[in-house]
Amino acid sequence: SAVISQKPSRDICQRGTSLTIQCQVDSQVTMMFWYRQQPGQSLTLIATANQGSEATYESGFVIDKFPISRPNLTFSTLTVSNMSPEDSSIYLCSVESGGYGYTFGSGTRLTVV
C-alpha cells in the first residue's frame, strides 16, 4: 500500500498566523483527500485535491481559509490561514491505495493559542 509522509507532526501557532501542512506519497496517485478531526470528534472531509485542477471543497470549507496545492501526483499541501483557536484540530491527508483501501498520513496536531 501507499506510504504517506506528513509534516509537521504537531505545531503550536499564534492566532492570525498560517500553517502549511505537507504530504508526500511514495507513489503516484490521482486524488488526495484532506480531513480535519476536531477534539473528540470523527473525521470531516475538507477537500479533494486533484493534480492539475482546483481542489473541490466540502460545504463549510473555503479556499481562502484552506488553500490547497497539488503540484504533482505525489505531493500536496494544505494551508490553514488566519488561524483562530477554533482551528485547533488534527489534520490528516489520505489516498486510496487500490486493493489495500485508504492510507492516511500520521496527522498534524495543531494547537492555536
Place this chain on the structure above:
Amino acid sequence: KQEVTQIPAALSVPEGENLVLNCSFTDSAIYNLQWFRQDPGKGLTSLLLIQSSQREQTSGRLNASLDKSSGRSTLYIAASQPGDSATYLCAAPREPGNTPLVFGKGTRLSVIA
C-alpha cells in the same frame, strides 16, 4: 449518500474478554468497508478492509464481517489486551471508486488490566 454509524460510543472491558464493535451503513451498494484504529492524538492505522464481495476478513485476533443486506459490519476482538485500548473507526467510500471516505464517530475502547 452513504452514512455510517457506530455503537457503542465507548466501551470498557476487563483484559481477556472477547468483544464486538458495531458499524451500520445506509447504502447497501457499498464498495468496501474499512476498519481503522486511532491512538490519542495520532493518525489512523488501517486494520481490515472488506470488499463488497467478501463476508469477512481476519488478521490475528481481529475479525471483521460485512452484511450488505442488513447494512452492518462488526469488528470482533478476541482475548482483548490493554494495548488494544484506542478509538476504532469504520468508514466506507462515499461512492464506488476513488472517492472520499465517510466515517462513523468511532468507539473508544478501554481494556482494563
